[in-house]
Amino acid sequence: MEFRQELETGLLKQIGNIENELKIKDVASKCRLLKTENGLKVELSYTGPNASKYLQYVEKHREELTNYLLHPDDADLYEWMETSHQTSLTLKKHEKEKLILYVNFDPETMNVLTGIADENVTMKLGAPLMNICIKDMSRKAFKLSIFEMLLLADEIALAMGNEELRKMANIEMVKTYLSEIYDKFHEGPIID
Incomplete structure (x- = not known):
């Protein structure tokens, strides 16, 4: 957890982690699927502010991003899973x-x-x-x-x-x- 001291008040303000703020829809809009010899690969085509955080998100959530990009109609499901902190494996436990x-x-x-x-x-x-x-x-x-x-x-x-x-x-x-x-x-x- 990081804090920054505000100049005017002298109070410490927590600096949010951008990775927690990123949503699959935002990251997916900056990615594309490439066909390779080994199958499909998610490529990030973003070079703006916090690009390293986007890259970390892609590395951590490669499978979800691939599915999201392959099936854009399932966007609501992936967003709900992200918000509720569920994965395919955790959902199966409720079968x-x-x-x-x-x-x-x-x-x-x-x-x-x-x-x-x-x-x-x-x-x-x-x-x-x-x-x-x-x-x-x-x-x-x-x-x-x-x-x-x-x-x-x-x-x-x-x-x-x-x-x-x-x-x-x-x-x-x-x-x-x-x-x-x-x-x-x-x-x-x-x-x-």
Whole structure:
């Protein structure tokens, strides 16, 4: 951990580690895949500020970056895995667990939070699947958010090999329940 003393106040301020701030999407946008005799290779084509940190990130996360660049449609899954500190191996450990999709709505803030939980409704796996405020959203944007959340849940269930969670991600009940929340609590005109 590094600290820097601020000139005006004399206080010590922690200097953040840029590697922790880097996201797979940002790094991948500065990389490309090259075909070599030994297969595919991730090449970093970035030479700007903190290039060495980007290079370290590429070295540490080469496999994830390769998969990300090969399957750009799976971007949400890789970002969720990064945020929740999961890997393919850690997800596999949840294959036999009884997991459910969890929905929490706060009528005061109009925030909808969804995630993966166990039977005791204890949030599992770190990061939420969706965390949105429906106050200023159109019905169409909300429906798209639900669809993207269910796709992400399905991808996570597939990565785990968890059939029960996969069934949960496909059920009509989640979509109906969330739509009812929107219709009941959305104060503005319901724009489709």
